[in-house]
Structure formats: structure tokens, C-alpha cells
Amino acid sequence: MEHVVIIGNGIAGVTAARHIRKKSDKRITIISSESKYFFSRTALMYVYMGHMRFEDIQPYENHFWKKNRIDLIEDYVDEVDFQSKTLKLLQTPPIHYDQLILATGSKPNKFGWKGQDFHGVQGLYSKKDLDLMEQNTRGISEAVLVGGGLIGVEMAEMLLSRNINVTFLIREKTFWGNALPESDSNFVTQHLNRHHGLTLLFEEELDEIIPDNSKRVKEIKTKSGKIIPCQFVGLAAGVSPNIDFLKKSELETDKGILVNPDLSTNQKDVYAIGDCAQFRTPINDRGPVEQVWYTGRMMGETVAQTIVGNKLNYQPSHWFNSAKFFDLEYQTYGRVWAKPKDNETSFIWKNDKEEVLLHFVFDKDSKEFKGINTFGLRLRHELFEKWLNEKATIQHVLKYLKTANFEPEFFKHFEKEIVESFNQEFDEKVELAPKKWWGKLMKDKV
Amino acid sequence: MGTTINYSIAGDKTQNLNLMQKLGLTLGAISLFILLLTWLTGLTLTPNWLYLFILLFGFSAGPVLYAIGTYKGLPAGIKNNGVYFNSLTNRGALGWIGAIILTLFYVCLYWYGDWFGDGTGAKGANEGTVALFDPLSQFMRGAPADKWFLYGTFYTVAIVFLGVKFMYKYRKNRYHFIRTVVVMFSQLVLAYILPYVLEGLNATAGGYYSLNPVNAWPLNSDFLTGYRIDARIAPENQPLGVAYMVWGIILFLIVTPFVTYLVGKRWYCSWFCGCGGLAETAGDNFRHLSDKSIKAWKIERWLVHSIMVFVMLMTVAVMYSYFSKSEFKLMMYFPAWVGYSLLFGLLGLAVLLFLFLYFKGKGKSRNFMLVGAVIGMVMIISMLFSYLGNSSQAFGINSNTIKKGYGFFVGAIFSGIVGVGFYPLLGNRVWCRFGCPMAGYMGIIQRFKSRFRITTNGGQCISCGNCSTYCEQGIDVRAYAQKGQNIVRAACVGCGVCTSVCPRGVLKLENGPEEGRVNDNPIIIGHEGHPTLRR
Ligand SMILES: Cc1cc2nc3c(=O)[nH]c(=O)nc-3n(C[C@H](O)[C@H](O)[C@H](O)COP(=O)(O)OP(=O)(O)OC[C@H]3O[C@@H](n4cnc5c(N)ncnc54)[C@H](O)[C@@H]3O)c2cc1C
């Protein structure tokens, strides 16, 4: 029986294993040094905040793996010998593979800040980091976070939930400014400012971490010379592929493991998926490395098909993502670039009191809808996917906005105001269609 | 495996109480003290109206003040910080103490009413705790209180004021706001004030029956027993009695299946029902304690449906005996065969309904509908034998014995002690999930013939587990959401909390066409090339 070995039990590796099992009888082994059972990395924050226990963020019950004949090994792969197709592990005897899937994820960036290795300074990526954070933040009252992205804002929420005051150093002029247009990022900032105990310092960078006698952080200095006392420093300045153990092998790597459209690498029978993969030629408008949950899942689905014999290229559809900034929910469909592309224009509607902002992007001339950022209002993925596929116009999208609404029943509706405001701003005459059953709309051609 | 860290020492700061919280706790503690004092010592406090006022004020204002103190100044949103660090909500010492007090309360209520001073005084006057409730009872129904009046009052206070707390906790969420207003109204007006006021107006002079118009059979398992039917048709109880009789039949035969078809069982379980109302309001802080394992799901399906079948069987048996005895009131007007045909007709209808659901339903579990039909058939046949053999017992067992057993095991132990007493240990919906025959009945309709489902939002799920954790019915919502599958489950009471706690906006409770409602092989979108995907 062929042996498929997967290094990494994150969403990418586990999805691959599940789909291979669905379609084949191959022997499957997943190796991870982080934890025996798959857990949801995106939910680590909720364990710290006391919303869930660690076992609650494990999507499958422990008997699932045995039942599906997926062997789990908790150990670290130290070296891969691609010639003899063997893995050397720290504690387990060497393992032979017929096909190898590398799904090793990421690690937090450390940019060589002065003092980054003192006690109380850490990133947040793994379960180990979570445990460390638990220890590092016991009984403290002030923390500094570096890097204004999604993990940073999650760390801020975590710390605040334990009444630890947070100073957030953000290099850009606005929050998450490399991903969000200014209007949107200001809106998020406005929401963040409603939370007591959180101080945002824009255009500030970490210069040095200063320890006390026991090598524990006592304060930090910013590039502008500010001294901020703190007992914890969270490093949240992005992540990069976790491939150091492969660097010395003949596997071709750059920032990540270089992969072809079908996720194969330069080594025979070796594939890479998830955070650690880097596409030789980026697909569509996507970056070469994509470190999000969904892409990991989709790459896992794809590579599983190839492994069971239906060779498949990775073909992600339109971009989508979501996040939550404290209590403000964010979803995006299609592309809303931080800096609009040529010929793109925006329609922005917001209601500060209700904390809702919708940012539509469309083509100036053809009026083709390109993407949307939505804050404080849930929208239906299926319909936006369809509209993007069929190159619907912005007018069409607005017309059916009621049907695209994914808010719970009885929630306030804003569609009328939104459409009116669009008509006024662009001198248009869009008429809002009454709410239909969305399944019906899925069948209509645009 | 790595070491398991205890995440429970949440920095002592979060434990610090503010003034409002302290005030709330103080009021609650005073009330608890009065309750325990009168309960455990039998002391009769005078003037009783004053102590009653203090008691109820503390139990109502206390939690509301505490909630305001807790959530004040925080932006609207999900308030689950520290749920698993709190001794009350994490099965810690406080949780156990709470469970023990509640359980003892139920034990005394059901079997040792004397402890509350129910009619223990001279000439049957009340003492102790029940005596405190006399003024209110006199005011509402012109009679002294009894232990059930005490219970009803506590129950109503809990739903109304913890309902206020619930609405404040989930403020800005209009779904929770509206359904909580409805459930508060339903408990306060329909289940509490209306019955007692009617009672005060002598509506039950000719015999007692439930005056709560939303207490539907089979939850109200007594609905069709002989003495209740007699009470409803007693001349002294007219015209209300017959009206309640007719309404009760319409409620279980037409309203329940039809509304459940339209919007799912939530209309009852989390909008109108008293048990559900208490679970949603008083039990809100314990919803995460429900068991999410597949094993628990299996137990649930067996238990809840067995109890449902049992209630139906019991009802049929009781009615059968009723028709065979000419001393019952109804039988003075009807020949017995009318009653029997009615009974056979109803059972036949149930069999047809099961067959209908079997043919209309989707998924493997519809086979259980066939089992239901067979059970119905067996009941018809065995009853036929009894009928032909002129026996006065439908299934060869004494219907009263069955009823007593049900009252003890299901009525008292299950719905009271385990159902509410164990809130802090097993979660707030144990009864609704494992025991309630009404839930079983509506669950079958919801699963196989309904417009209700929870839709998942394309590919947005991050498998975080908030939805499953906070599902009071122990449904592993995440298992569906991460596959892009709709949640169509008999147990779902449509509380909408999974939707609220989902940080990615993945879940939506919806009523819509049945086509595509059960999507066993869903497509997760976002991925063009996948062979199971569209196009
Ligand atoms: C706090 C946080 C919040 C996030 N929130 C979101 C979000 O809301 N939405 C979103 O889309 N994305 C989010 N992400 C990103 C998302 O979690 C990742 O993109 C995704 O988990 C990557 O999955 P993966 O399977 O590629 O790798 P991973 O989940 O990192 O799994 C890789 C595993 O391989 C193991 N491993 C690596 N090397 C070895 C070796 N040599 N031997 C043995 N084991 C090894 C690692 O220990 C790890 O367990 C978040 C990330 C973090 C850290």
C-alpha cells in the first residue's frame, strides 16, 4: 500500500488527508511537533479569553482519526532525504514515504529587534506561544504590541480581556494600511478607539526592548525616542514560511517552498501546500505566498485530488476573507485594494452610529463590480461569487443588495439608504429590488 | 503530548467587582438569605408582604444590576470573556453549590412541600416560605398561596428579569431582543397572570385543568387524561373549558405542525415555551456546558424519541380507558364507539404522518420514520385486540400506573431536577434536548418537512468552534459549517446564538423553499478547480 506522509497537521495538511481518505485507501500519516490533534489556529485567542477550552477548538473528536485510518505522529521532522524518500524524526524511527506533502505553515517574523529574545517578548502563532503568553501575562498590567495587522489586533483583544493595557505600535499611517483603503482603516481605527485601555500609536516603530535585571522586559523605546513601560511585548509583524529545516536540502525554496500550478515541488512525489508554499508564477491577482486559512484548505483539497490520481491544478476562485476587529466584523469579496487600480472607483457608504461601512469598488467606465469590503454587515458569499464570475455591474449588485444581506432576521436594514446615496452620488437610477429567496437569484443569469 | 496549561488564572483583575455588581450581588444575597431562612427553619416572617417584596425585589433587581455592572460601557458584542475561568460557569465550586441548591429546591417542591410551609399551619394555613406569597396569591386569585404558586412566581421572575439581563447582554441584536420580549410576555401573561386570574374568577370551579394556552400536548402530557377532560367539559367551567379543549386540540394537531413547517420548532422552543424561556434567560450562562460528542447525540435521539412515543402511548392508553367507562362526563353524551373511532383515527393519522415524512424526507435518518409508522401500527393492532376482547385497558397495562411512572421519572426527575437543577453542570437545555416529548414531535417535522434551516456563508468558516461551544442543544454546528453544509437538525431550537457568536458571519437562520435545504454533499465555494465544485 502506498504511504502518503504529511508534515504539518494544520488546516492544509488535515484537509489533504481527509480528501485523500475519501477517495482512496492509501496509508496516511500526519506528523506534527505542535500537537497530536488538529486544532484551529484561528481560534487560539478564544482559549486565552476564556470563551473556549483548548479541546473545543479541535474540530474533530479524537476518535475521528482512528476511524478514518489517519495515523498521527507527534514528533519533529529534522531532515528529509528526498533521494531515499525517508524522513528523519527526533524521537521516532525514520519513516519512508511514497508521496510527501509539506504543510509546515508559518512562523512569526522577528526582524532582529534589539532585545527581541528577552523574557516577556513573543509572537503568537503556535499552541506553545499561547501557553507562553499565558505565563508571560500573568498579573501584568501593561503590554506593547508591534505591527498593526490581524494577529496584532487579536492579541490586543486578548490582552484587554484580562485588563492589561495595550499600546499598539503601528508603522503605517493608518491601521492595517497595507491591506485596507484609508477610509476603511480609519473606520476600524474609530472602532478600536472605543475600547478602553487601548492606545494606538501610528507611524511608530520599535527601536529597542529594554530589560530589567532578570532579563525580563521592563520598557521599550520607539524610533521616535518614546519610552513605554511594559511587562510584555507582542511581536505581530507578519509571518513567514516555516521551512528552515528544509533549507539545506535540494528542495528548491525561496521565501517559501517553490511550487508549480499543481502544487508539486522540484522533488519527485513531493508537494507543498498552505502557508509554506510559494507559487513560481502567481495565480491571477494573488500573491505568491498566501497565508490564510481558506487557501490552505483549498490547496489541501487540490493536492488530494492529484495524489489519488485526478491531477489537478490549484485554481482559486475570487478572493474572499473575513476578520473581526474586536466587535467589528469584516468580510471582503473580490478585490478592494488599499490603493485603487487604474480605472477603478469607489462607492463608500457608512453609518457611524450603527458602525456599518460598505466599500464597493467598480470600473469607472464599464461599471463592472470588482469587490467589496463590508464592516458591521454580513453579506452572502455565494451571490458575490456569482456576481464576480458573471461580471455583474455595480448597479446590479446594488439592486439585489437586500437578497445578498446575510444578517440575522429582524436586523436593521440599510439598503434603501445605500442605494439612494449611490444614486445621488453617481447620478444613477438604481431601483432596489425587494428581497427574494437567494436561491432563486442564484439561478438567474446576470 | 505537550503539557496542558491551566488557563484559568485570569489575572485577578478580571475578578474585581464594580459598585453596580456589588449592589446586585448584595440584593441577590439578601433574597437568597430570606429564601434559605424561611425554607430551612420554617420561620414565618411578618409582615409577609414586606419580606415578599424584598425577596422578589432582590431576585429581580439583583441580576439586572449585576448585568448592567458587567456590561456597562462595553460596546455591544459578544460577552463571553472568562466564561471558562468562572467557577459558576465552569463547573467549579460555585456551579456545584448552585446545582445542589436548585436540586434540593426541586426535591422539596415535588415531595417535601412541608419544608416550604405549604399548608402546614393551623387549619391548613401557610407558614415559612409559602406564607410570604400569600398576599400576592390573594391579590391575584383570591386564595392563599401554595408551593406551586411559589414556584410559578419564582419561575416568572427568573424569566422576566434574567430576560432583561439577556437582552442587555446581547443588545443591538434584534433577533434576541424580539424573541426574548415574546418569551417574557408568554411566561408573564399567558403562563402566569392569565391562569391565576382566571382561577380567581372561578374558571376551574368544576375541576382543575391547565389554563396556560401555550402549554401544548404532548409537553402537557396530562392534556387528555380523564379528569382533565372532565374538568374542561364540566358545566361550571363553561364556556372557557370547552374553548381550552378545542384550542388545545387545534394547537397540537394544526398549529404546531404547520408553524413548525413554516419556521421550525423555534417558534415554540425559544419564543413561547416556559421551559425554553427559562433556559434562554436564566440558563444563558450555562449554554456552553452541553455535551457536543457524537455519543451524546446518539443518546439524545434514543431518549427524546422514546419519551415521545411513551407519552403518545400513555395518552392513547388513558383515553382508551376513558372511553370504556361510562361514568366519565363526555361518555354521557357520546356512545363509546365514537371515542374509539376517534382514537383509532388519530393513531391512523399518526401512522400516515410518519409514512408521509418517510417518503418526503431526505437523508438516511428518515428510516426512523418507518419505525415510527410501525410502532403506530403495532399500537393500533394491540388496541384492536383489547377492543375486541372487551378489555378496559388498551395495551394490557393499567394506564394509571404508566402515568404515575411518567410523572415521577419524566415530570419530576427529568424536567425538574436534571432539567433545571443541573443547569450549572450539564447545561441549560438538558430537558429540551433529551426529554421533552413536544420537542421530539416538532423535531421530526423540523428535520423532514420544514422550511427552516441554518445556512452557512460559502467558504467563510474558520473552524473556530464558537458555534458548537455555545450551542445549548449540543449540536456540532462547526462540523456542518466547515463543510459548507446547511444545519438541518431535529434538535435545533433556533436560539440564534451560534449566529451571534460566530466571528466570521457564517451562520444565518432562514426559512425558505425546501429545495436544496438538506445539502449532504455541499460545495465549498472559493475554489474553481475542485471536482465537486460547481461548473
Ligand atoms: C493567531 C492567528 C489568527 C489567525 N486568524 C486567521 C483568520 O481569522 N483567517 C484566516 O484566514 N487566517 C488566519 N490565520 C492564518 C491561518 O491560521 C494560517 O494561514 C493557517 O493556519 C495555515 O495553515 P497550514 O496548514 O498551512 O499551517 P499550520 O497551521 O501552521 O500547520 C503547520 C504545522 O506543521 C508543523 N510543523 C512544521 N514543521 C514541522 C516539522 N519539521 N516537523 C513536524 N511538524 C512541523 C507545525 O508545528 C504546525 O503544527 C491566523 C493565524 C494566527 C496565528
Ligand code: SF4
Ligand atoms: S444550532 Fe444554533 S440556533 Fe440551533 S440550537 Fe444550536 S445554537 Fe441555537
Ligand code: SF4
Ligand atoms: S463560529 Fe463561525 S467560523 Fe467558527 S466554526 Fe462556527 S461557523 Fe465556523
